[in-house]
Amino acid sequence: MKNILTVALAFITGINVTIAQSSCSTYYPFDEGTTFQITSYNKNDKKAAVIDYVVKESNGDSAILAYEMLDDKGKLVMNSEYGISCEEDGISIDFNSLAAPGVLEQYKDMEVDISGTNLLLPNKLSTGQSLPDANMLMNIKMPPVNMKMTVDILNRKVEGKETVTTSAGTFDCYVISYTHESKMGMKITGNGKEWIAEGVGMVKSESYNKKGKRIGRSELTAFNK
Numbered sequence: 001m002k003n004i005l006t007v008a009l010a011f012i013t014g015i016n017v018t019i020a021q022s023s024c025s026t027y028y029p030f031d032e033g034t035t036f037q038i039t040s041y042n043k044n045d046k047k048a049a050v051i052d053y054v055v056k057e058s059n060g061d062s063a064i065l066a067y068e069m070l071d072d073k074g075k076l077v078m079n080s081e082y083g084i085s086c087e088e089d090g091i092s093i094d095f096n097s098l099a100a101p102g103v104l105e106q107y108k109d110m111e112v113d114i115s116g117t118n119l120l121l122p123n124k125l126s127t128g129q130s131l132p133d134a135n136m137l138m139n140i141k142m143p144p145v146n147m148k149m150t151v152d153i154l155n156r157k158v159e160g161k162e163t164v165t166t167s168a169g170t171f172d173c174y175v176i177s178y179t180h181e182s183k184m185g186m187k188i189t190g191n192g193k194e195w196i197a198e199g200v201g202m203v204k205s206e207s208y209n210k211k212g213k214r215i216g217r218s219e220l221t222a223f224n225k
Helices: 002-013
Strands: 037-043 047-058 062-071 076-085 090-092 111-117 121-122 134-142 145-168 167-185 187-197 203-210 215-225
Touching: 145 187, 145 203, 145 215, 167 203
Parallel strands: none
Antiparallel strands: 037 047, 037 215, 047 062, 062 076, 076 090, 090 121, 111 134, 134 145, 145 167, 167 187, 187 203, 203 215
8 A cells, every 4th residue: 555655645746737827727727638747756766657647628617637657667557537627716626636546446346435625726826825635535335344545635835936857847836745644444644745836737746754754756757738
């Protein structure tokens, strides 16, 4: 589960979207056909997975993101999609995206109830600003036993601004910190940071265990619009 979580934390934040700019969002807009790539690395800084995204559908106020996950050997692990939409002064990212890649598909033939709170990102960010929490609860019915999985993203805060360089370019970013809690049989807690740039989205993210040791990172390795 720890290996899955390392990749999942990258997926949750950058996890999530990196697209071109539209009128309803400063950081995560919806230009149909935009493609981007997030590469994840483990605690030893070795490549763990590559996630290729494409903005599959967009009507200006909402979009569908499709993605494929490849392992470190380039073998397809899984593919899926989820939605994002404009909401008030920012965007709302479907809480289903908080699940580790492949988890929902793993239980697709079972009776599953999913609920949660979407991940929100306002258009205007400033240092010291607090952002809303997000969570997902999944109940899996496997008579005579039921399983439950929870994912919580808590204590989100804008820490400041930094310039970040990856193979996709150099970007001026806001740094957002957060606490994560995941539970499915065992509970895993820790912290994370993500670096987001205007008109691009997530450029870099890092995940840490509860002792503050880095357990994984991810970065934007390609972007085309």
